[in-house]
Amino acid sequence: MRCAECRDALTSYVDGELMPEEAETMRDHLASCAACAAEHEMLQSLSRRLREGLARPRAPDVLKARIRSALSQSTGVLADVTTPGRPWTGLLVAGALIAVVSGGASFAVARREASRPAIAEQVLSSHLRSLMPGHLTDVASNDSHNVKPWFNGRVDLSPLVPRLDSAGFPLAGGRLDYVGGRTVATVVYVRRQHVINVFSWPTEDRTAHTPVTSIEKGYHVVHWSDGGVELWVASDLNARELEQFVTLYRRE
Amino acid sequence: MAHREVESFERLVLPHLDDAYALACHLLRDEHDAQDVVQEAVLRALRYFDGFRDGDARAWLLAIVRNCCYTWQRRYRTDGLSVSYADAETSSQLRGTDTDAGAIRSSDSAVIDRAVASLPPEFREVIVLRELQELSYREISQITGVPMGTVMSRLARARKRLASSLGLLIEEAS
Numbered sequence: 001m002r003c004a005e006c007r008d009a010l011t012s013y014v015d016g017e018l019m020p021e022e023a024e025t026m027r028d029h030l031a032s033c034a035a036c037a038a039e040h041e042m043l044q045s046l047s048r049r050l051r052e053g054l055a056r057p058r059a060p061d062v063l064k065a066r067i068r069s070a071l072s073q074s075t076g077v078l079a080d081v082t083t084p085g086r087p088w089t090g091l092l093v094a095g096a097l098i099a100v101v102s103g104g105a106s107f108a109v110a111r112r113e114a115s116r117p118a119i120a121e122q123v124l125s126s127h128l129r130s131l132m133p134g135h136l137t138d139v140a141s142n143d144s145h146n147v148k149p150w151f152n153g154r155v156d157l158s159p160l161v162p163r164l165d166s167a168g169f170p171l172a173g174g175r176l177d178y179v180g181g182r183t184v185a186t187v188v189y190v191r192r193q194h195v196i197n198v199f200s201w202p203t204e205d206r207t208a209h210t211p212v213t214s215i216e217k218g219y220h221v222v223h224w225s226d227g228g229v230e231l232w233v234a235s236d237l238n239a240r241e242l243e244q245f246v247t248l249y250r251r252e
Numbered sequence: 253m254a255h256r257e258v259e260s261f262e263r264l265v266l267p268h269l270d271d272a273y274a275l276a277c278h279l280l281r282d283e284h285d286a287q288d289v290v291q292e293a294v295l296r297a298l299r300y301f302d303g304f305r306d307g308d309a310r311a312w313l314l315a316i317v318r319n320c321c322y323t324w325q326r327r328y329r330t331d332g333l334s335v336s337y338a339d340a341e342t343s344s345q346l347r348g349t350d351t352d353a354g355a356i357r358s359s360d361s362a363v364i365d366r367a368v369a370s371l372p373p374e375f376r377e378v379i380v381l382r383e384l385q386e387l388s389y390r391e392i393s394q395i396t397g398v399p400m401g402t403v404m405s406r407l408a409r410a411r412k413r414l415a416s417s418l419g420l421l422i423e424e425a426s
């Protein structure tokens with residue numbers, strides 16, 4: 001084998017793309033030719049450096065959530081709550097149904113049991129929709145306490161907006177969302193790439209319920225109530241960190 | 253679309269999201285663009301899932317991601333495909349914020365990313381597909397739509413350029 005042939009085949013050789021007999025001929029030449037062997041060595045070390053050094057970014061959880069959300073809408077899994085292409089219609093219908101059921105005061109306990117899962121589902125569906133591009137916040141936090149005042153006059157409850165940046169839960173902002181047929185205040189935090197939505201609205205029930213974590217379609221949903229305020233949190237963050245977040249949020 | 257069909261799509265395609273995202277990041281040099289393009293590519297893949305029955309789901313998805321990247325650049329970037337995005341800022345953006353591995357990786361990574369980013373796209377894509385995703389010439393040929401011989405010659409030329417920019421080039425005695 002001549003050097004020129006060897007050089008032509010060197011790329012295929014380091015990539016393991018030669019036939020066994022061709023590779024054999026290459027090995028023989030490289031064993032006897034210092035110049036080609038040096039070139040071979042260089043290509044191998046270049047390959048090694050690339051494999052170790054090239055950025056290997058992983059798909060962010062926010063992207064995975066966006067894709068899962070889009071896929072679940074294409075199956076009609078969430079079709080009872082959201083209709084693909086017209087996400088608001090189904091939601092408003094669901095809200096209207098709850099409003100009708102709420103008309104009978106004597107069914108308080110049953111209604112409570114029946115509406116819980118429906119609310120959890122709507123909370124999740126609002127969470128998923130918020131992950132679509134441009135839907136996360138109506139007001140982005142500018143680090144000067146602008147989020148809490150933004151809710152004034154927009155909802156009938158001023159939500160808690162504690163700054164938890166130092167605990168690793170930066171405030172992303174706030175928005176209005178729709179859950180259970182009403183406009184609710186939604187405060188948005190971020191943990192690494194994970195979005196945490198906190199929904200809250202006033203309730204007549206003044207008894208406090210401690211937080212309960214449940215899993216809805218693979219997402220964590222935490223629900224509790226504090227002195228006349230009902231709160232729901234949804235995220236794809238792991239349960240341990242999400243519960244840590246809830247503890248910090250409630251401490252304020 | 254039937255629930256079972258979407259389930260089998262999820263099972264075959266979603267495990268390759270990281271690879272899809274890495275390819276899009278290297279081709280577009282922008283995390284946010286890469287996220288939007290990967291989402292668009294996955295939904296497009298779902299639409300064409302009928303046409304995919306067996307074979308390599310990863311190569312199939314990467315081919316769609318690649319096409320979406322170039323369509324995206326034609327649509328949104330006036331500077332076109334021949335411009336590379338090699339400045340330090342985009343290179344550090346590519347690091348991401350959630351990768352623990354990112355913090356560990358040596359400073360050599362920044363040098364290498366810059367060198368790869370400054371390659372023309374047709375060279376950059378073969379390097380990423382070969383060195384990062386360890387695909388065969390046949391798979392790279394399927395993804396890029398060029399013959400295997402062209403894959404090989406592009407890899408050879410891309411490596412020559414990288415060896416030069418990384419200071420590995422051997423002085424020929426002749």
Ligand SMILES: [Zn+2]
Pocket residue numbers: 002003004006029033034035036037
């Ligand atoms: Zn030789």
